[in-house]
Amino acid sequence: MGLNLIDQQIKNKKRIRLMTHLVIGFPSLDFTIKLAKLMAKNGADFIELQIPFSDPLADGPTIMKACEESLLNGTKVKDAFKIMKLLSSQVSIPLLFMAYYNTVFKYGVKKFCQDAKLCGASGLIVPDMPVDEENEEHLISNCRKFRLCNIQVISPVSTNDRLQKNAKVASGFVYATAHQGITGAKNQLESSLEAYLKKVKKYFSVPIAVGFGISQKEHLEKLAPLSDIAVIGSAVINVINLSNKDNIEEDVKNFINNLKIC
């Protein structure tokens, strides 16, 4: 189901697809629900729901602070499953969990995958779990068992060997970071991006999502011929941070509508 939903979502549309992102519990659980629905309604094709973690290594200051605030608000992992369950029954686009491995590990890898599936998640993005550890940790096999996409994350410094290793186990799509670095909105895309994404295309048969630093319509226009999905993360949180509480929904809606390209 998870796999099919993601496949369909990519095949059905001609334009570059948009994956938006929310940190669960930021600025509150209520807002997570409201914003996810609003994103689905206004053209997001996927939503990445990040479970807040105390030490989010791949995240820049924006998402890091959002995680910190969410945890201070008291967000628990069980809230993330509740939200996934609620949202998956109310929106028709695929929802994915983004979590750091310790969150998954502590919950129990098998149980996490099982419950994620039961709650209607389509896939998992676990950026700090290298494929090399599969024999010990069994994340990929449990994703397969419960028919969840296990989204592999690659970067411009990934060697050919590593791309090959990741391509072998990739499902749903592959998440290519637009630059070697951490998350956070940037003004410009790197000039080497085109060559890098062309290389990624050679190795992977699954669609390519590009994230990290993507924040503007121009970025999406540039990415459209090179990839299948653009991921907007920190940029949305920046919008939330700059909004008055009463205007958050309106501002996020406008931001997403302004991003869309035909």
Place this chain on the structure above:
Amino acid sequence: MLIPSLEELEKIYNNAKKDPSFKKEFNFLLKTFAGRPTPLTFAKNLSEKLGAARIYLKNEGLNHTGAHKITHCIGQAILAKRMGKKRLIAETGAGQHGLATATVAAKFGFSCTIFMGEIDIARQRPNVFLMEQLGATVIPVTFGNKTLKDAVNAAIKYWIENVKDTHYLLGSVVGPHPYPVMNCDFQSVVGKEIKLQLRKFEGKPPDYVIACVGGGSNAMGAFSAFLKDDVRLIGVEAGGKGNQVGENAIRFPFGSVGVVEGYKSYFLQNSDGNLQKTHSISAGLDYPGIGPQLSLLHDTKRVEFVNVKDKEVLSATRLLAQTEGIIPALESAHAVAFGIKLALKLPKEKIIVINLSGRGDKDIFILAKAFKDKKFMSFLKEYLKDV
């Protein structure tokens, strides 16, 4: 993101291990720059005062920059040079590892950036000043608990963004492979020296080796030579102010297995896997994780873990200063505090080696405050008036 860099480091390190010229350069610098071997001192006065077991002190505080950290810094700096890196970065808690990194950076001609929690900067300002004098940039880490674990996070993030020209000189036996193995190998010289030196004093191995444990680099260094011998190995953790969450850094028994900062080990974490706040009077032990090798040695019961409270640490610092003429770093004073307690329970013929991982110069402000030294405080006030 980091796997290619870790693989590069592993490869360079494995090649270096087989290369006699690496060993030669490393040993030469240990001898002529770091000041190795450090002495093993019989703590005659302390042993007699306690009237119990014989206590020896491995005085790592006599290393250049004041602690054992310089040893793995020299090793990694040689590797960084071989990899053609231009910059060294490091995390630091008490500032000892940052100071040692800034020192080798100056010596080898690297530029240097040190990440240090805001709270640690506030309590270890003298080391910050020294790092800056050595030409390093010290970046305050303002997120999370603003202590060592956050400095590690900040350093990793910086490294992710600058892998091409930067070597992350991680300062303990934590983090992803090959750091724990590599730093343990570099530090193993400590245990080897203890073994040789004690043989000259006593003609036999010790009954106990005691070391404080933050991440565990000094402990692994001291223990590694004795793992196969009939020697009891004891790691001393930061008991802090009490047993409540956030009051200590006692991984055993309060920690549980997790995967954080690129390694699988015991961590102080809640049921959701989020790391918990820690506390210790010593910045170097104020850390929720512990090296994976020590976790294994805990699980196989080869190393025993105990902890002592901040107050006991302060008393031990004073006692060692006044009986032996050595002011230990607050981290190392944890090992001293437990060593004293243990010695009192043992017969006179037993031999205890305490690894004094560092000297206490850096802690002068903390000690003066803790001992409520009015003269020192009025000196500070006067001094401030002057500036």
